[in-house]
Amino acid sequence: MQLSTKHLLGIKDISAADISLILSTARQFKEVLQRPIKKVPSLREVTIVNLFYENSTRTRISFELAEKRLSADTINFSASASSVSKGETLLDTVNNILSMKVDMVVMRHSASGAPHFLAKHIPAAIINAGDGINEHPTQALLDAFSIQERTGQLEGKKVVLIGDIMHSRVALSNIYLLKKMGAEVMVAGPPTLIPKYINEALGVKVEYNVKKALEWCDVANVLRIQLERQNQVLFSSLREYNLAYGVSKKLLDGLKKEIVIMHPGPINRGVEIDSDVADSNRSIILQQVENGVAVRMAVLYLLSGK
């Protein structure tokens, strides 16, 4: 069985069979990560460049570790410390790097569609590590992996994404993935942070009351307020946001069932989620980070032969 695609640009472009293949392969890589020697020789003759045009801690480290665990050679590139600041175009930068015989490109960019542009112009396999407000496919895959690991399956699960849906690439990738895998999806948060026609466009439920959303779901994926992408005032203050839309222990204790709490990080404690929720047994936030390496190993491995 093989992936139907040469690149991973977004969950929108891949099939449910592709997603299942990535998740089942990731399960085997998770086993590799428990061994005394947490490394396999699979990508020994593969060179990968990590092209980060936007800040990242978790994703960059996770990809880098995944590449090293697969025995690939890696080059790290961050825009702030490169010739980009001297005016070089994206295509020129990448072509220069590719002339050094690079096989795969992992890319994060603040412009939506930047990895799609690259995929059209260069022969290397491109993996989108987050593009603007479009997609963050490996985050959605690791979220799905973590839900599967904790609850057994994705099909029929009720998942709510709470917070800044408007500016979140994590939300969009999660919606595409969960719908393709047969889960029910709801988005919740302030009306100013939820796109107006999202219900019709993506087939998700919309709820402006976080308590009701939590009562409905099996899993709540809490998202960060993306202040860096907002150029207008969309809510009055962080404190007010926390009071109206923050996930608190009191809210969860009032539910009739136990739900699973997720967060893609970085967390703004006391804003979208309280510390006693983020650090509780309900939370699988750190498992998400751990699973991220296995999922990224699976993506890199499955795309390395094309």
Next chain:
Amino acid sequence: MKVVLNHTEFEEKIGQLSQSVLLKYPQLDDVVFIGIQQGGVTLADEIIDSLQKNDPLKKIQYGQLDITFYRDDIRKEILAPDIMNLPFSIENKNLVLIDDVLFTGRTIKAALDVLLDYGRPAKVELCVLIDRREHRQFPIQADYVGMTLPTDKLDKVKLIKDGSGNKHVVLVQH
């Protein structure tokens, strides 16, 4: 397609292989059995069953090994991995590696690479049902052999399970 071993002959070979292992390790102490996915696991399941019948109270350590991430021709075709399950330490143990067919020796070489990432066994032995001896590409020989089978290089030898669960070995000639 030619039947090399029918079900009865297959069962006889399982009995013989199990006896050869018992001759060497009568108490099965410090011995660990590892089947190589997928044909090797099918064979190993049978051998473990046979050893267990011989001593029902003995706790036999048996794991399954997948070589997908270690293949030396990995770039030719990316394959989905199989399940890897070694729920015990192999450090200082006597390992009996089990595969259905020994052909070029490349699978066994990859399996040894996998094992060394798990620890340092005292000794590794190889048990195979069919030995296609004349096609070896690596200096690898088996310690327990069901039978040696002369074949053409392009032939395929397969361990198959029929509808009623009976196992046969067939030769698919080129």
